[in-house]
Amino acid sequence: MIQRFGVSIDDTLLEKFDRFIEKRGYVSRSEAIRDLIRDALIESSIEENPRSEVFGTITMIYDHEVRGITEKITHLQHQYIGEIRSAVHVHVDERNCLEVVIFHGKAKKMKELVDKLSAMKGVKNVRFVFTKVEP
Ligand code: NI
Numbered sequence: 001m002i003q004r005f006g007v008s009i010d011d012t013l014l015e016k017f018d019r020f021i022e023k024r025g026y027v028s029r030s031e032a033i034r035d036l037i038r039d040a041l042i043e044s045s046i047e048e049n050p051r052s053e054v055f056g057t058i059t060m061i062y063d064h065e066v067r068g069i070t071e072k073i074t075h076l077q078h079q080y081i082g083e084i085r086s087a088v089h090v091h092v093d094e095r096n097c098l099e100v101v102i103f104h105g106k107a108k109k110m111k112e113l114v115d116k117l118s119a120m121k122g123v124k125n126v127r128f129v130f131t132k133v134e135p
Helices: 011-024 027-046 068-079 107-121
Strands: 053-063 083-091 096-106 123-131
Touching: 011 027, 011 068, 027 123, 053 068, 053 107, 068 107, 096 107
Parallel strands: none
Antiparallel strands: 053 096, 053 123, 083 096
């Protein structure tokens, strides 16, 4: 069953929200609000239950000319052999590489991997997204 509810919001915030949903390509406010609610629920369930199973992607940029970095990243990924399903590597320019890792496992382990990658010298930017099959 679909429920409707009213939201009180001031003009400025609503204008900002409308610009945001336009940029993101949503066709309606309802669609955007549903997605934001889903994301918030997934995040909070992961915080409450770090042992929950998640799927996630980790995207990072790193400078492959930093000494030993390629070996360190490969070595780290082998430590998560049970969780890493796939990794894609793209050479961005003469120095930089983009790598996207697809992860399936405990949320806690994924956070741990993200932290280790972020702390590595030469790794410039690590972004991650995780999601669950439910809800
Ligand atoms: Ni490369």
